[in-house]
Amino acid sequence: MGIRLLDAPVDRRDDPRARTYIVDHVKPGTTIRRRVQLSDNTNGPLTASLYIGGADIAKGSFRPTDKGEPSELSEWGRVSPTSVELKAGGTADAEVTLAVPASASAGERYGVIWAELPPSQGSNVREINRVGVRIYLSVGPGGEPASDFTVDSLQGSRRADGVAVVLAQVHNTGGRALDMSGTLSLADGPAGLSAGPFPATLGTSLLSGQTEPVTIVLGKEITGGPWKATLEVRSGVLRRQAQAQITFPDKAGTSSPPTKAENVPQHKDKGILVPIAVGFIALLFLILLVLALREYLRRQKAA
Template sequence: MLTAYAWTGPAPVQARADTAPAPDVPNSIAIGLTGIPASRLDDPRARLFIDDHVNPGTTFTRSLRVYNTSDRPQRLRLYAGAATIRHHRFGFPPPSAPGNELTSWTHLDHTALTVPAHAGAPLAARFTVPAWAQPGERYAVIWAQVSSEKAGPHGNVTLVNQVGTRVYLHVGPGAEPPSDFRVGPLRAQTTPDGHRTLTATVANTGQRAIDLEGRLWLTGPSNLSAGPFTITRGTTLAPGDRGPVTVPLGPDVPDGRWNYRLTLRSGRVTRTTTGTLLLAERPGASGRLASLTRLSTMPLTLVLAGIVSAALLVLTLAVRRRRARRSP
């Protein structure tokens, strides 16, 4: 069985354009970047994906490499496919779907390659942005695909594995627009099967798409500390969008009031939020932000009234007894 992976130099990326092991995994194919623009060396996302801002009328090239770690040669099909950001996820249609504006600007120097066993081959992607291109961000994936036939009960079945490197390309005059986001407070929840999760809503307040990753630290009762907990990756937000990030907790985190510190990052932008939360005590219940509980004054008033009444009764009985002793 052939496994598909994508790799981008020092930081590995997963099959179907997400994170995964590096290309030394046996019986796999992989694709990744082999060079990063000097202007983006400090951008962690540029190590994973083709992430650029250019002016209309610009032509540029990015270098990639495809890998084959299986024990036999692999014939790879190479192409650029359309991509979108929907429902807080970076998504892409099937290979047979039509392309988009960005794919029409993308030209690969090879549309097919035969890669020997345990070897790699270079691949160049040239992007030609027309002068009439309107400002905005476009998305695509550069795919490496391998197909094989396997006998089935109704004839041969074609098995297709493919891996890809994402492309985020912003077009517009002048300098690159800013990237930024805002993180809301955390909410705690215990699922019906007893798993604890923490969720925060993130708003993309910049003009570039963001891919969120991050960690959470907790300090709580009796000087306990927990973490770091890694957020569930895969949340991608388009400009102006908002969506949730989820942090799964271990089963050994006890109930109680906890202080949290959540740090999220996308590319060059890092944001940290802190606060207090109360972990849910019942499965399916949501924890609330910690607050001061006020006691009701009505029960206290009734108690004081009863004490005063009893004291008056005792005092009245004492006066009557004194008067009874003095009389003949």
């Protein structure tokens, strides 16, 4: 069984997080509505119950609370219908309503919209099967708190199996929780070697003010270095780049000292400059096209 969000606010249409999760900022007393779609990816019918549960973020992880544990979002929200019958290969939609009380205090709340199948029994183990859509709901007067982060350090290490790994310490300096993703590339290595890009291991979530490691797994073939490491980290539309010279230990199960990362200013980040330049060129072309069309029409009228 699968579940996905069908709606996103117009002002967040370019934010990939808003197409996957509810990440709204609202004032107290606001009611928001979103639709989710369930899908049956099996060869038989399914019956799923729908509800909202709480969650928190700790030690770099988004952690849903147990079913039935009270939370503000489970009190504020409801899902309609509360149960759906799915045909094999079919889909069904449901509406989620979150009514924030006028007395709600400022802050961010976390939760999950769950679609749950009946528990299965097997060898004395009761298994709960459910899928969900995360909720990051910021409440407060005025505009949304700004989001930002820095990369504090990069550290090369080698796992017990000999695989090279980079740990990037990321600090959430903004006012909202972040979900980190990204890639790391190596250059200027021994004999001028380069490697990557390597994807970051997904799943790191950061509360405002928290610092947690983002892990990038490379491979056994990566030698000690030194290497020039360039890390690009993203959370939604937010994007930052950092660089550092790192080394990897030869011995398995050990780590090199962390190296302070240099956060690349955005005006020097090619990943940001290139889209801006392309957009500027396209705008200039459009202006020239409009001017040429006006001149053509003027001459036609004069003739």
